[in-house]
Amino acid sequence: MSLENKVARLRVAFADVLTPSTSFEIAESANSGHRSRCRFQVVRDDAGALKYALWANGGPNAIVETFPDAVGAIQDVMKGVLRAAERRKACERGLEAAHFLASVASGRVLVTLVYSTPIEEGEWLDAAREMLANDGDGVFAKVELMGRSKGVVVKTGSDRVEETYELRDGTTLRYHHAEGSFSNPNRAITIATMEFLRACACEIVGDGKNVSALELYCGCANHSCALATIFDRIVAVEINPSLVTAARESLEMNEIDNVEVVLADSQNVARSMMAGKFVDVQGKALSSTDFDVVLVDPPRAGLDPDTLRLVSTFDHVLYVSCGPENLLQNIRNGLSTHVVEKFIVLDHFPNTRHIEVAVYMRRRAL
Numbered sequence: 465m466s467l468e469n470k471v472a473r474l475r476v477a478f479a480d481v482l483t484p485s486t487s488f489e490i491a492e493s494a495n496s497g498h499r500s501r502c503r504f505q506v507v508r509d510d511a512g513a514l515k516y517a518l519w520a521n522g523g524p525n526a527i528v529e530t531f532p533d534a535v536g537a538i539q540d541v542m543k544g545v546l547r548a549a550e551r552r553k554a555c556e557r558g559l560e561a562a563h564f565l566a567s568v569a570s571g572r573v574l575v576t577l578v579y580s581t582p583i584e585e586g587e588w589l590d591a592a593r594e595m596l597a598n599d600g601d602g603v604f605a606k607v608e609l610m611g612r613s614k615g616v617v618v619k620t621g622s623d624r625v626e627e628t629y630e631l632r633d634g635t636t637l638r639y640h641h642a643e644g645s646f647s648n649p650n651r652a653i654t655i656a657t658m659e660f661l662r663a664c665a666c667e668i669v670g671d672g673k674n675v676s677a678l679e680l681y682c683g684c685a686n687h688s689c690a691l692a693t694i695f696d697r698i699v700a701v702e703i704n705p706s707l708v709t710a711a712r713e714s715l716e717m718n719e720i721d722n723v724e725v726v727l728a729d730s731q732n733v734a735r736s737m738m739a740g741k742f743v744d745v746q747g748k749a750l751s752s753t754d755f756d757v758v759l760v761d762p763p764r765a766g767l768d769p770d771t772l773r774l775v776s777t778f779d780h781v782l783y784v785s786c787g788p789e790n791l792l793q794n795i796r797n798g799l800s801t802h803v804v805e806k807f808i809v810l811d812h813f814p815n816t817r818h819i820e821v822a823v824y825m826r827r828r829a830l
């Protein structure tokens with residue numbers, strides 16, 4: 465579906481929550497070379513050659529030779545990976561999927577080969593290292609390989625890539641994106657999201673001081689790092705331990721000391737905060753439950769009822785949503801007390817039916 469159609473649908477769906485004064489922006493992506501995270505099934509063609517396949521009609525039926533949506537670094541290594549795997553039994557046997565995670569800034573690519581049958585660690589690692597050293601016609605110089613089969617993970621190097629984002633004001637932010645965990649796939653739109661959130665945050669803070677924010681679903685803390693110079697203090701909550709580690713690394717890499725990352729389930733945080741406490745995953749009480757702004761970026765399903773109840777107690781709500789229909793439900797069921805001041809369409813997923821949006825909502829004056 466085209467961006468134009470997606471925007472038209474959003475305007476209709478959100479018609480009763482947008483007001484004539486709602487600012488409405490669109491951040492448009494390039495239609496190719498935009499995806500720095502891609503996953504393919506691996507199948508065999510009639511001649512026995514390994515091929516990449518996308519899910520279609522209930523199975524890995526859509527064979528692709530190239531994938532123009534992927535960033536250049538992934539396109540460069542894709543083909544060579546399967547040909548090189550075919551040359552080594554340890555890398556070929558049971559291969560059923562290949563995942564790519566790239567850094568646009570450095571050109572590094574982490575390729576995860578996923579197996580349906582057990583891989584033998586030493587044998588696989590030797591073959592993978594040999595593959596990187598001898599194959600790929602030079603394009604494997606910036607590649608690391610990981611092998612995954614049930615209960616086994618083997619890697620030739622790091623299990624993360626470092627990405628950098630340059631913001632409009634000249635700030636450069638660095639992040640670790642961890643293999644197997646969430647990271648935004650579209651770098652340009654991730655930057656557009658950060659710029660939108662920063663503009664909203666500046667408007668909220670105005671000339672004020674000591675404005676603090678609670679961020680739920682923080683992932684690798686990309687938003688926290690982008691907002692750390694605007695808010696006095698941020699507490700960021702994430703349920704995935706690997707992302708909590710990546711988030712803390714991001715804070716260190718960007719020399720940020722006013723953001724605290726907490727390993728916790730947002731629903732538990734919401735329940736305990738509504739009871740006047742704030743506890744992490746081990747039930748340890750944290751310093752404060754007092755925040756001026758809430759920022760949420762939940763999975764597609766949107767907010768659970770407890771988190772929605774907590775969010776509705778804030779005067780200022782920043783909500784990033786990759787499931788706009790569920791954002792709309794959350795607004796109707798818990799945030800009708802708030803007015804949508806700003807709305808941005810984030811074209812994260814061109815050539816798919818998906819779209820992301822972000823909103824800034826402010827409590828209506830009594």
Ligand SMILES: C[S@@+](CC[C@H](N)C(=O)[O-])C[C@H]1O[C@@H](n2cnc3c(N)ncnc32)[C@H](O)[C@@H]1O
Nearest residue numbers: 646681682683684702703704729730761762763
């Ligand atoms: C759409 S991602 C957004 C991540 C981050 N804001 C970003 O832009 O990279 C949603 C995040 O919520 C986390 N998550 C999912 N369920 C959660 C829960 N119940 N409590 C806290 N975090 C959760 C996921 O691990 C994921 O990192």
